[in-house]
Amino acid sequence: MVYPIYLIGYMGAGKTTVGRLLAERLGWHFVDLDEAFHEIHGLSPADYIRTYGIEAFRRKEKYVVEDLAELPIEKVVYATGGGYPCWEDNMECLRELGTSFYLRWQPHHLAQRLALTDLSERPVFDGKDASEIIDIISPQLEARSPYYEQADYILDAPVADDGTLDGSEDEQLAEQLYNMIISNDD
Numbered sequence: 001m002v003y004p005i006y007l008i009g010y011m012g013a014g015k016t017t018v019g020r021l022l023a024e025r026l027g028w029h030f031v032d033l034d035e036a037f038h039e040i041h042g043l044s045p046a047d048y049i050r051t052y053g054i055e056a057f058r059r060k061e062k063y064v065v066e067d068l069a070e071l072p073i074e075k076v077v078y079a080t081g082g083g084y085p086c087w088e089d090n091m092e093c094l095r096e097l098g099t100s101f102y103l104r105w106q107p108h109h110l111a112q113r114l115a116l117t118d119l120s121e122r123p124v125f126d127g128k129d130a131s132e133i134i135d136i137i138s139p140q141l142e143a144r145s146p147y148y149e150q151a152d153y154i155l156d157a158p159v160a161d162d163g164t165l166d167g168s169e170d171e172q173l174a175e176q177l178y179n180m181i182i183s184n185d186d
């Protein structure tokens, strides 16, 4: 497996939480690319988008990912921004830079998870309840899926058979990823 590791997926997929847990477990570095963007550009992605628009954000976001990849450190888990893979040739870039994992969820589960978070950094969902959130997610996820599904590996969220979320899903995903990485580590 080629390092570093890139976690991709829709907002609320757990890229940051899972990435942090995974990196801790592996003893690797963890970089949240939204946070790196904030540090480099002085504005969070949400504020940058509000100020300069989505195109300008995507262009800068692309450079943040590519610039950080120049660092001579391989053992890194990156959590990408949710829209990064769906812009220009970004999935091709990820294929060249390392190994990507798509954390795949059903839209209603993403909506449930997002409704429990602080939505002020996700203006598109701010002030919306879970049912309004799902109306936004469903078409956007459908449009983004062909990009996400170009990942080297796809991990379906480990949701219980009755469809309810018990809060252990991120830990389970991190565990699953850990085992995949360790078993490929030769």
Ligand code: S3P
Residues within 6 Å of the ligand: 009, 010, 011, 012, 015, 034, 045, 046, 080, 081, 082, 083, 084, 121, 122
């Ligand atoms: C975005 C997701 C955000 C952030 C930006 C745009 C998107 O990242 O990069 O607000 O278009 O899906 P998270 O997926 O980490 O929330």
